[in-house]
Amino acid sequence: xxxxxxxxxxxxxxxxxxxxxxxxxxxxxxxxxxxxxxxxxxxxxxxxxxxxxxxxxxxxxxxxxxxxxxxxxxxxxxxxxxxxxxxxxxxxxxxxxxxxxxxxxxxxxxxxxxxxxxxxxxxxxxxxxxxxxxxxxxxxxxxxxxxxxxxxxxxxxxxxxxxxxxxxxxxxxxxxxxxxxxxxxxxxxxxxxxxxxxxxxxxxxxxxxxxxxxxxxxxxxxxxxxxxxxxxxxxxxxxxxxxxxxxxxxxxxxxxxxxxxxxxxxxxxxxxxxxxxxxxxxxxxxxxxxxxxxxxxxxxxxxxxxxxxxxxxxxxxxxxxxxxxxxxxxxxxxxxxxxxxxxxxxxxxxxxxxxxxxxxxxxxxxxxxxxxxxxxxxxxxxxxxxxxxxxxxxxxxxxxxxxxxxxxxxxxxxxxxxxxxxxxxxxxxxxxxxxxxxxxxxxxxxxxx
Amino acid sequence: xxxxxxxxxxxxxxxxxxxxxxxxxxxxxxxxxxxxxxxxxxxxxxxxxxxxxxxxxxxxxxxxxxxxxxxxxxxxxxxxxxxxxxxxxxxxxxxxxxxxxxxxxxxxxxxxxxxxxxxxxxxxxxxxxxxxxxxxxxxxxxxxxxxxxxxxxxxxxxxxxxxxxxxxxxxxxxxxxxxxxxxxxxxxxxxxxxxxxxxxxxxxxxxxxxxxxxxxxxxxxxxxxxxxxxxxxxxxxxxxxxxxxxxxxxxxx
Numbered sequence: 185x186x187x188x189x190x191x192x193x194x195x196x197x198x199x200x201x202x203x204x205x206x207x208x209x210x211x212x213x214x215x216x217x218x219x220x221x222x223x224x225x226x227x228x229x230x231x232x233x234x235x236x237x238x239x240x241x242x243x244x245x246x247x248x249x250x251x252x253x254x255x256x257x258x259x260x261x262x263x264x265x266x267x268x269x270x271x272x273x274x275x276x277x278x279x280x281x282x283x284x285x286x287x288x289x290x291x292x293x294x295x296x297x298x299x300x301x302x303x304x305x306x307x308x309x310x311x312x313x314x315x316x317x318x319x320x321x322x323x324x325x326x327x328x329x330x331x332x333x334x335x336x337x338x339x340x341x342x343x344x345x346x347x348x349x350x351x352x353x354x355x356x357x358x359x360x361x362x363x364x365x366x367x368x369x370x371x372x373x374x375x376x377x378x379x380x381x382x383x384x385x386x387x388x389x390x391x392x393x394x395x396x397x398x399x400x401x402x403x404x405x406x407x408x409x410x411x412x413x414x415x416x417x418x419x420x421x422x423x424x425x426x427x428x429x430x431x432x433x434x435x436x437x438x439x440x441x442x443x444x445x446x447x448x449x450x451x452x453x454x455x456x457x458x459x460x461x462x463x464x465x466x467x468x469x470x471x472x473x474x475x476x477x478x479x480x481x482x483x484x485x486x487x488x489x490x491x492x493x494x495x496x497x498x499x500x501x502x503x504x505x506x507x508x509x510x511x512x513x514x515x516x517x518x519x520x521x522x523x524x525x526x527x528x529x530x531x532x533x534x535x536x537x538x539x540x541x542x543x544x545x546x547x548x549x550x551x552x553x554x555x556x557x558x559x560x561x562x563x564x565x566x567x568x569x570x571x572x573x574x575x576x577x578x579x580x581x582x583x584x585x586x587x588x589x590x591x592x593x594x595x596x597x598x599x600x601x602x603x604x605x606x607x608x609x610x611x612x613x614x615x616x617x618x619x620x621x622x623x624x625x626x627x628x629x630x631x632x633x
Numbered sequence: 634x635x636x637x638x639x640x641x642x643x644x645x646x647x648x649x650x651x652x653x654x655x656x657x658x659x660x661x662x663x664x665x666x667x668x669x670x671x672x673x674x675x676x677x678x679x680x681x682x683x684x685x686x687x688x689x690x691x692x693x694x695x696x697x698x699x700x701x702x703x704x705x706x707x708x709x710x711x712x713x714x715x716x717x718x719x720x721x722x723x724x725x726x727x728x729x730x731x732x733x734x735x736x737x738x739x740x741x742x743x744x745x746x747x748x749x750x751x752x753x754x755x756x757x758x759x760x761x762x763x764x765x766x767x768x769x770x771x772x773x774x775x776x777x778x779x780x781x782x783x784x785x786x787x788x789x790x791x792x793x794x795x796x797x798x799x800x801x802x803x804x805x806x807x808x809x810x811x812x813x814x815x816x817x818x819x820x821x822x823x824x825x826x827x828x829x830x831x832x833x834x835x836x837x838x839x840x841x842x843x844x845x846x847x848x849x850x851x852x853x854x855x856x857x858x859x860x861x862x863x864x865x866x867x868x869x870x871x872x873x874x875x876x877x878x879x880x881x882x883x884x885x886x
Contacts, residue, residue, distance in 0.1 A: 571721070572684070572685075573721045574721045574723050576682075576683050576684065576705060577717065577720070577721040577723070577775075578723070578731070579682075579704070579705040579706045579709070580681050580682070580705050580706075580708075580709055580714075580715055580717075581709060581731060581734070581735035581738075581791065581795075582706050582709035582710050582734075582735045582738035582739050582742070582795075583706055583734055583735065583738060584704075584706050584738075585704070585706065587734075588706075591726060592723070592726075594725070595723060595724060595725030595726045595774075596725060597725070598724075598725035598726075599724045599725040602725065
C-alpha cells in the first residue's frame with residue numbers, strides 16, 4: 185500500500201462513517217452526489233508533489249495528520265467571544281459557523297429583503313432541495329482534485345445564499361467561520377453555495393478565524409453562480425490559527441454580462457492552498473481578482489487561479505501581492521485559458537512579491553494558454569526587495585531608514601487593500617497590517633488617501 | 634553655507650565628478666548648467682546622499698558640518714532639499730502623509746512642536762496655491778498617476794512646505810510646458826530669501842528667464858569649466874556648450 189493510499193484510508197473510513205450517520209430524509213440526489221465524490225476521492229486521493237499543480241506545495245502533512253470531522257456544538261462560543269472578529273461600523277447580515285456548523289444563535293439575519301435567502305446549507309437542503317439540486321456542484325470541474333472530492337463526500341453544512349432576479353442586497357453578508365480551541369486534529373469543512381439570479385447584486389465576506397491555537401484543518405469549498413448581469417463581490421479573509429491547515433476552493437460560473445470581484449487576503453494559517461477557478465461562460469462576463477498574502481515564520485500560502493475565457497468579450501483582471509518574511513513561502517500560479525471562439529477577451533495578470541528576509545521564498549508562475557487570435561492578454565511577475573529609489577526618496581524627505589522601509593512595506597500591501605470597496609473592512613485590515621508592519625508607529629494619517 | 638572642495642565621485646567605479654569646487658552663500662541662487670553627461674545630476678544626488686554614488690575624494694562642508702558624513706534623512710533634517718529630476722511614484726503612501734511626516738520630522742529635529750492635522754492642512758493649502766497644484770492630488774498616492782508637470786509641482790510644493798536652507802533642483806524644468814514652468818518658478822521665487830540658498834541644475838537657459846540666478850557655472854566632464862553671472866547663461870543659449878568644453882579649437886578630433 186502506497187503512502188497516499190494509507191493516509192487516504194483514514195479519510196475513506198471517515199466518509200463511510202459519515203454516510204452511516206447521514207440524517208434520514210436527505211434527498212436521494214445528495215446521497216448520489218456524495219457517493220460519486222467518495223469514489224472520486226478513492227480514485228485520486230490527495231494530490232502528490234509530482235503533479236505540476238502541486239509541485240510547490242506538499243500536502244503530505246495534511247494527509248498524514250488524519251484529521252477527523254469536528255462534532256457539532258457551540259463549544260462555548262458566545263456572542264462576546266465573537267467581538268474581536270467583527271468589523272467596526274459595518275452594518276451587515278451575519279452568518280456564524282462554529283467548527284463548520286451553522287450557529288443560528290450567533291447569527292443575525294433580520295431585515296433581509298424579499299427575494300433573498302440566507303441560511304445554513306443543511307437547513308436549505310431540507311427546506312428547498314429543488315433549488316440546491318439545480319445548482320450544487322454545478323460549478324465544479326469533472327476532474328476535481330481530492331480536496332474538492334472530499335468536501336463533497338463529507339458535505340454537511342455551510343452557507344447558502346440565494347438572490348432572486350433583480351434583487352440588490354444593500355448590506356454585505358459577513359460569513360464567519362470560527363474554529364475553537366477544542367478542534368485539535370479536527371476537520372472543518374464548510375460547503376457554501378451562492379446563487380445570484382439575473383440582475384441581482386450582493387457582497388459576501390467569507391471570514392476564517394480561530395479562537396485558539398489548535399492544529400486543525402479547514403477544507404472549504406464555495407460555489408458562486410452569477411447569472412445574466414448579476415454582480416457578486418466576494419471577500420475571503422483567511423485569518424486561521426498559527427498551526428492551522430487551510431485548503432479552499434472557490435468555483436465561479438459567470439453568465440452573460442455578469443461580474444465577479446474577489447478580494448482574497450491571507451494572513452493566517454500554517455499551510456494554505458487556495459484554488460480559484462472562474463469560468464467566463466457567456467459574453468461580456470467580468471472577473472476581478474485581488475489577492476494579498478502577508479506571511480512570516482514558516483507560513484506557506486499557495487494561490488492557484490484558473491480563469492477560463494470560454495466566451496467572447498470577457499474581461500479578467502488579477503492583482504496578487506505577497507509580503508514574505510522569516511522562512512515564509514508564497515506561491516502564485518495563475519492560469520488563464522482563452523478558448524478558440526473567445527474573441528476580444530481581455531485578460532491581465534499581475535503578481536508582485538516582496539521578500540523581507542533571506543530565507544523567504546516566492547514562486548510565481550504565470551500560465552497563459554491562448555487559442556483565440558483577437559485577444560488582449562498580458563501578465564507580469566516580480567520577486568524582489570524594496571525599491572531603492574523609493575527608499576531614497578523617503579529618506580531625502582527626512583524619514584529615517586527603518587521607518588521608510590516599514591512604510592514602503594506597508595504601502596506595498598496597502599496597494600491591494602485600497603481596492604477594497606467596503607470601507608470598514610478596508611480600514612480594519614489596514615490597521616491590522618499597520619500594527620504589524622509599521623511596528624507601532626502612528627498611522628492615523630495613513631488613512632487619508 | 635555650502636563649500637564644495639575638490640569633490641570627486643564615481644558611479645559603478647566610473648569617475649563622474651573629477652574635482653568640483655563651489656562656494657554657495659546664504660541668499661544666493663546658483664545655476665549649474667552643462668551638457669548631458671557632464672555630472673550635473675550626479676552632483677545633486679551626491680549632495681542629497683544617494684547611496685549608489687561613491688565619493689572618492691574631496692569634502693562638502695554645509696553650515697559647518699561634514700555633509701557627506703550625514704545620512705540622507707539627517708541632511709534633510711538639517712535643511713537640505715533635493716527636488717528630483719524623476720520623482721518616484723509610491724503607491725499606497727498618500728502625498729499628504731509624506732508631507733506631514735517630513736515636516737514633523739524636520740520640526741522635531743529643530744526642537745519645534747509637531748503640527749497637528751488642522752494647522753498642517755492650513756499650511757499646505759496656503760502653499761498649494763503657490764504652485765497651482767490640484768488639491769485632490771494631496772490625497773492620492775505619492776506621484777502615482779501624476780502627469781510630468783504635476784510631479785514637478787509636487788516637488789516644489791514639498792520644498793515650499795519644508796522650507797529648506799539649501800534647495801537643490803535637479804532639472805526641474807525638463808519636460809515642462811510653459812504653465813508648469815511658470816508655476817515651478819513662482820514657487821522657487823517665493824522661497825528666495827537671505828537665509829536660503831538655491832542651486833538650480835539645468836540643461837537649458839529657459840528656466841533662468843523665470844528664476845534669475847546670481848551665479849552661473851558650467852559643468853563639463855566632471856569639472857566646473859567656467860563661472861559667471863547670468864550673462865553667461867545667455868551666452869550659452871546663443872553659442873551652446875562647445876566653446877567651453879572644447880576651448881582649444883583643433884585639439885579635439
